[in-house]
Amino acid sequence: MATYGVAEAKNNFTHLLERVEAGERITITRHGKPVAELARPTVPAKLAGDERLAFMKEFARRRDARPPLGMSAAELVRDMRDEGY
Structure with missing residues (x-):
């Protein structure tokens, strides 16, 4: 799992979303402590x-x-x- 500080995540947000779409999980930290995690939704966008x-x-x-x-x-x-x- 990749880890990014808040400022770095902000500057690379589009790239991080592409990585998340590919299935990767991204942790966002503030002062070295995890504050958020980016991940694909657990529920499929469309159910049939x-x-x-x-x-x-x-x-x-x-x-x-x-x-x-x-x-x-x-x-x-x-x-x-x-x-x-």
């Missing part, structure tokens, strides 16, 4: 037929397993706005 259905079922299963938030989306947005997020 049975793969798409299986993905959507798994997504719904995980969504339904989470506890309810206890407020509506509008209330959540209002709270975030009022608290300055």
Whole structure:
């Protein structure tokens, strides 16, 4: 796995994306400590037929397993706005 400092990664971003597209993982560091990792997405960009259905079922299963938030989306947005997020 290749490692780049923030400034170097910024200056070579397009090149790094090409390497990631080819399957490589890139670690970005700040002051020698890892802060981010560039990698290809784990979910294919396009799913067809049975793969798409299986993905959507798994997504719904995980969504339904989470506890309810206890407020509506509008209330959540209002709270975030009022608290300055």
